Amino acid sequence: MTASDAGTAPASPLQRAGAGRARLQVALDFTILQRALKAAAEAVAGGAELLEAGTPLLKSEGLEAVRQLKARFPAIPIVADTKTMDAGRIEMEMAAKAGASFATVLGAASPGTIRECVEVGRNYGIAVIVDLVNVADPVEAARSAEQLGAAAVNVHCGIDQQMLGQDPFATLTRVRQAVGLTVFVAGGINSETAATAARAGADVVVVGGAITKAADATAAARAIVAALQEGRAQATTEFRRYGPEQIREAYLKASTPNISDAMHRGGVLAGLVSFVPGLKTAGRALTVRTYPGDWAKPVQAIDLAQPGDVIVIDSGGRPPAVWGELATESCIQRKLAGVVIDGAIRDVDAIRALGFPAFARCASPHAWEPKGFGEIGQPIVIGGVRVATGDWIVGDDSGVVHVPQERAVEVANRALDVLEMENRVRGEIRAGGTLSSVMELYRWEKA
Numbered sequence: 001m002t003a004s005d006a007g008t009a010p011a012s013p014l015q016r017a018g019a020g021r022a023r024l025q026v027a028l029d030f031t032i033l034q035r036a037l038k039a040a041a042e043a044v045a046g047g048a049e050l051l052e053a054g055t056p057l058l059k060s061e062g063l064e065a066v067r068q069l070k071a072r073f074p075a076i077p078i079v080a081d082t083k084t085m086d087a088g089r090i091e092m093e094m095a096a097k098a099g100a101s102f103a104t105v106l107g108a109a110s111p112g113t114i115r116e117c118v119e120v121g122r123n124y125g126i127a128v129i130v131d132l133v134n135v136a137d138p139v140e141a142a143r144s145a146e147q148l149g150a151a152a153v154n155v156h157c158g159i160d161q162q163m164l165g166q167d168p169f170a171t172l173t174r175v176r177q178a179v180g181l182t183v184f185v186a187g188g189i190n191s192e193t194a195a196t197a198a199r200a201g202a203d204v205v206v207v208g209g210a211i212t213k214a215a216d217a218t219a220a221a222r223a224i225v226a227a228l229q230e231g232r233a234q235a236t237t238e239f240r241r242y243g244p245e246q247i248r249e250a251y252l253k254a255s256t257p258n259i260s261d262a263m264h265r266g267g268v269l270a271g272l273v274s275f276v277p278g279l280k281t282a283g284r285a286l287t288v289r290t291y292p293g294d295w296a297k298p299v300q301a302i303d304l305a306q307p308g309d310v311i312v313i314d315s316g317g318r319p320p321a322v323w324g325e326l327a328t329e330s331c332i333q334r335k336l337a338g339v340v341i342d343g344a345i346r347d348v349d350a351i352r353a354l355g356f357p358a359f360a361r362c363a364s365p366h367a368w369e370p371k372g373f374g375e376i377g378q379p380i381v382i383g384g385v386r387v388a389t390g391d392w393i394v395g396d397d398s399g400v401v402h403v404p405q406e407r408a409v410e411v412a413n414r415a416l417d418v419l420e421m422e423n424r425v426r427g428e429i430r431a432g433g434t435l436s437s438v439m440e441l442y443r444w445e446k447a
Helices: 013-017 033-045 056-061 065-072 088-098 110-125 138-147 169-178 194-199 219-229 244-253 256-262 296-302 327-333 348-354 405-430 435-439
Strands: 023-028 050-055 078-084 102-108 129-131 152-156 182-186 206-207 281-289 310-314 338-345 358-363 380-382 385-387 391-398 399-405
Touching: 013 435, 023 033, 023 219, 023 435, 033 050, 033 065, 033 219, 033 327, 033 405, 056 065, 056 078, 065 088, 065 399, 078 088, 078 129, 088 110, 102 110, 102 206, 129 138, 129 182, 138 169, 152 169, 152 206, 169 182, 169 194, 194 206, 194 219, 194 281, 206 296, 244 281, 244 391, 244 405, 256 348, 256 391, 256 399, 256 405, 281 296, 281 338, 281 380, 296 310, 296 327, 310 348, 310 380, 310 391, 327 338, 327 348, 338 380, 338 391, 391 405, 399 405
Parallel strands: 023 050, 023 206, 050 078, 078 102, 102 129, 129 152, 152 182, 182 206, 281 310, 310 338, 338 358
Antiparallel strands: 281 391, 380 385, 391 399
16 A cells, blocks of 8 residues: 555655755753653753654653653644554554654554554654664665655664664665655764765654753753754764774773673673773783783783783782783883782882883782793683683773673773763762762662
């Protein structure tokens, strides 16, 4: 059944408002309604023209989120990001009755489900957006959505794809060329990339964290609106997605607690502490296994390491020391990023004076002879965590974390996502809240 067979779909609220430039939609992907409403007010003050009750918000608060957004912002179109996969009739009807102007159905849903959503839209006056997230062929799915009478499609690079450094822009260009529908685009967009999205053909640019996790969401929204109006990037140092070539930069921005949280509280090399407070390290591991006090293999590893590497030493977790001042001087000559020792370090005062990031389990004034036992470059185990050469090591005053090299990009982006969320929460606390009240902890305690 084509759109003409189905009859005329309801006019898009965007069409009624007039066209001509890309519009800003803010995705409120919160789990707490009051936090979402606060961010929405800031975003609207900054020029946002559509508000989205994000999927996490709908799952947490239900359609009451749509009702309250509509009550607070009656002139603003509300998007219910239902991501319907089945039962299209009832879900679209509920969204419409709650006050949504738009609701989403997944492009991966059956044609029958999408058709049901479109028919409900005709009866209840809600415009249906087909979300193309994770569909095998976005162009074909967009064409199918157009034939079925949908009002719009959303070219959507999902959060888990963004964590791998992906973006929606190449797909957006192809979809824009294929259909005449209103085209939304979502996926890690910020003030530096919003204009790119508009040039690629987006009618609506959907922005989430770059606004809702900003300490000042009004200023963040205003910068993105300016980018859309002026057609040029607005510089930002935040809310970026990082690829393989920027991993070190990303890890130097995030803290070890951010990284551990990103790994579901994992990755910690337990018991290792900084012996040079205030310094941070991030680099690829070159692993060394030796015996307590035998400093031959650790020193030999310095000559094999590449600039920016972190030497990671398993020396049994106890004294005698396998590292000291002269090894540190050698690392500085080689432009290495740090040393991590599951064992003992010495010459701590001299290493602090040199300003070299050094982490160890303990300190001891005595070493042993350089017997040459052990090996370089083979996997080691520290605190139950397997560390291989090429993995990423990050250390700061909170301790040391390890990231397998195959997950380095993903974890870096997830860690920055944690950092950005904490920045927003910190602002809400400083505005007069507490951690418990802002996060509604009593409500979310596990039953």
